[in-house]
Amino acid sequence: MAELTDAELARYARQLILPEVDLEGQARLKRGRVLIIGAGGLGTPIAQYLAGAGVGGIRIADNDHIELSNLPRQLAYTEQDVGQFKADVLGRRLADGNSGLAVDARVIRFDIGSAPTLLEDIDLVLDATDSLQARLDIDRTTFTAGLPWVMGAAVRTSGQWAAFDGRREQGCYHCLVADADQVQRAGCAELGILGPVVGLVALQQSVLALKYLLGASVPWGQLRVLDAWSGEHHDITIGARKNCSMCQNQH
Template identity: 40%
Template sequence: MTDSDLLRYSRHIFLPEMDMEGQQKLLDSRVLIIGLGGLGSPVLQYLAASGVGHLYLVDHDVVELSNVQRQICHGTKDVGKTKVESAIEEVMRINSTIFVEGFEQKADAELLQKLLPTIDLVVDCSDNFDIRYLINDACLEHKTPWVSGAAVALQGQIICFDPRLADQPCYRCLYPLAGDEQVNCSTSGILAPVVGIIGTLQALEVIKIITGIGKPILGRLQTFDALEGQWRSWGLNKDAGCLSCGK
């Protein structure tokens, strides 16, 4: 680390759980963020500020005025830009010392196969089951940990998966089949801070997994009810009959 790095990340380094070693792990890490909307915004902002050294961003969409109510890495002036372009500008505004690369496309099996061999962790900030199943299968194949978040209306949820651990469940253990109707913010609405809460917690879990501090949310689905201000934790076991990770 340079003298500038030591100053920039000093509040991390002061933490005995992190210290220099933990910060260096962040600087050396490669994180893939899929989806640059309401969840992806706080994820990329906090990971960039925290010094994750290499960020790879994937999104096929363009910034619309209805996005800026909650997708806080994009502003009114970014309407019409691709979300990747706007997000890269935001990363550089926050921390120009890190590496960032964008992919203006949907996350598909081909892209995941191309990127995952060099990726340390994937953050799922998408909004549909199909992409999550692709992420799940690719991460199982490459033994890559990933953090999944979702939020709609007044509800949110988060869970982490680590295929490096043989006893851990996968996403298909949680959701064996996708629902016929996929609920999303476009049809159901979303209270803006809800995605901020879930996205910020996703960023925290990324840092914990990369640095090895604390206890990540593995094998537990945590759900958040914004109206009641309540969290619930649901234990999840590995499904021996799972089509993705079962024997």
């Protein structure tokens, strides 16, 4: 069991007093290993909050450069960072903020080919990609690896998020995509995005990740859709589809 140092006890004092966390939970977080795919509007807050909470191993995969149009919502980056690789800069920010973490920032695109290496020694995957195809690839490769993942998507003023268990007993992302009305296909570049909306989704994903790492119950296979402008939201139970191209032919 990963023991906590005096410095860690001081750093996480406000979190440790929560019964949901406690000393044992903080040690669990320290042992936790996550892969964050994408270091943009979703990936930067997810990485910062999970690092802040003391998740001991954080791997980041992203092959994009920082652009000026990223700065309104990717608040980990400054004007001086424009042109640099997101993974490199975010990795440095996390290490600067919490030197006790193992930060593994990789300038690489997640796809079927790179997945086996990126998923090695990982407990949970967080989707921060802004791409339907990437989510399908994450769903397939994590299913093969028996790993859970948390998806998130945001466009304009609305967002959605869901968690999928390693065995996909409560359905998979391919099950969801079969229900075409519920899926955001176009991304922020085409449709636009209000900065705090992507932050809202990222922080919901972060809470789900912490719950999983702490051993708390996670609402697997439940999609929440939120319109941040109106404040209205609704939940959809995904469920494993009998005709699913992925999970049903392997159960």
